Amino acid sequence: MKASRKSRLFLASLAYWFLLVYIVAALVFWFFELNQQSDQMASYKISALILDDPDYLSKYEKIQDERKRKSAQFLGEGITFLVLTLLGAFYVYRAVRKQIKLQQQQQHFMMAVTHELKTPIAVAKLNLETLLKHQLDDQKKNKLLSMTLEETNRLNTLANNILVSSQLEGGRYRIAREEIDFSSLVQSAVQDFINRFPARKWITNIQADTELNGDPLLLQILVNNLVENAVKYSPKTAAIECRLFTKGKTLVLQVADEGPGIPDNEKNKVFEKFYRIGNENTRTAKGTGLGLFLCRKIAEDHRATIRVTDNTPTGCIFTVSFTL
Incomplete structure (x- = not known):
């Protein structure tokens, strides 16, 4: 079961990183493609200009300025989308890791609570069965009763910790000052x-x-x-x-x-x-x-x-x- 869970987690992580790399690579690819198209359009417009035209220089500069604006626009949009993508990926990754960590801690907590509950119950049960089945002197009886009371106190402390922790975290406990x-x-x-x-x-x-x-x-x-x-x-x-x-x-x-x-x-x-x-x-x-x-x-x-x-x-x- 544990190996299967690790395998699923590995496959999910692999898919996540693959998609992230693919999105970033596609973003970079489209930036170069759009920039190349802009350069081609500028070259086409320049080639269409007439050299003897008195406004040739101004038209040429206007085309170049437009090409530069387009390149700056593509670069700005590309950087913005890249930053937003990386930020989103970072927060998703952190949230998922936090959730996985919390789930693992909860599983460990359940195992620990089960052990913490079973031990005092088993000790108390054994002590009470001993008292019922055997005629013991007062000293041994008092010792077994004392041990049973100690284990009962452990159970009470554990129950209080779980109950109060849940109530405090959920805002349901009213503090009596x-x-x-x-x-x-x-x-x-x-x-x-x-x-x-x-x-x-x-x-x-x-x-x-x-x-x-x-x-x-x-x-x-x-x-x-x-x-x-x-x-x-x-x-x-x-x-x-x-x-x-x-x-x-x-x-x-x-x-x-x-x-x-x-x-x-x-x-x-x-x-x-x-x-x-x-x-x-x-x-x-x-x-x-x-x-x-x-x-x-x-x-x-x-x-x-x-x-x-x-x-x-x-x-x-x-x-x-x-x-x-």
Whole structure:
């Protein structure tokens, strides 16, 4: 199926370039043909002039001027049509490439979502079946229930990301702005991750009593996605740091990890919808490509900016700056 799709894409591209070259070649051919006809007509008119005619010189110059005007007219029209043709071809090519890229990203997204859905469902089902079939002590029961709850939370986060992303992009989500204790929101979100991943090293430096006007659900998703991203792409032994502080009239949220980092040429691309770093066929990290896109959209809707910079010695730092 994949080879067939590539074959069709190759044939379509070949036909596109063939038609474009044919149109340009035909345009150049007709320019030379019209110019040659104009020269022939001028030569015919000149040969028809009588040498003894007192107005011979003026008539000759008039014919030459007319020939030059015709050549300039053909050249101008030819260049105009050529530029319009190339511009049209460029926009069509870019639109088609963009559509093909989006289609491929959507296909990868569907595969990723399917995997993201099946894994927690399978784990939760296995844990519940184990609880039903076996008489376990309280410690093992609590461990299985905790794992099941964790997988359920993953499903809930994924569903929220997909739903909110669709609503925000379609303009159907109504942002409920209210004054919230952003320090408590960030602390609570990070604490949930600490409870889920107690073996990891966590560093928190959250300034107390910082208030922000915004949508609690969207801001919760923003913090969760940034921390989830740090957990996903950093080694299990590496530290994850979350900072919240004010700088003048700006409230700054930073999440730093010690993962492989992001190349400079992809720092802006990671905020695009469905975009994920690396090769789709060899990537091992889980994800749908919606998390950081949603972070950027939520930041924009709260008049904030989000950017990613390099961490030292390795990893990256995601910084969200809110204007107070």
